[in-house]
Amino acid sequence: DTGVSQDPRHKITKRGQNVTFRCDPISEHNRLYWYRQTLGQGPEFLTYFQNEAQLEKSRLLSDRFSAERPKGSFSTLEIQRTEQGDSAMYLCASSLETGYNEKLFFGSGTQLSVL
């Protein structure tokens, strides 16, 4: 069990550029979540997948954000035309949905800075 892996750890980009983050969940986990967190705030839900199906997407998420989980394994989160307000820590988590005791395991996150 290598845990949830996120890449890159840090990303600095200029406003207007596109960025893509990757998350590799724990191998047997069927659920994968994306959150973002700004300094001093609680995490904010973005979206989640069960296997390859995207089941929920935050109503707050603009159409500049898109996430995929092809083949139900790793996931990517893309932000198009980045804005300074997108600067945050992007967290990925995975879990094995058992119906009664689902526990989320979080990665170390990708810190995005938009200049």
Place this chain on the structure above:
Amino acid sequence: ELKVEQNPLFLSMQEGKNYTIYCNYSTTSDRLYWYRQDPGKSLESLFVLLSNGAVKQEGRLMASLDTKARLSTLHITAAVHDLSATYFCEITGNQFYFGTGTSLTVIP
């Protein structure tokens, strides 16, 4: 508007003392989670509570859920310095919402 409120926001307590963190939410929820976050680190899952009256304990932490009151508590028994962290609750259903967080400092 959905709200998930925690109180207190900041808590400073002496080692050996007991205290309770509260999580109030304003809508029905399928599950309630508690997490711990150390400064500069990611989140660690502590508990998941599924039903009314659920109680879970691990070490010096005990979490409970009252779905009728839309209230969860995280009780700390005989606090130790290692428990210093920020604690979040999260409710899940169709959407997922975190509480405001409680920053706990345990003073030797």
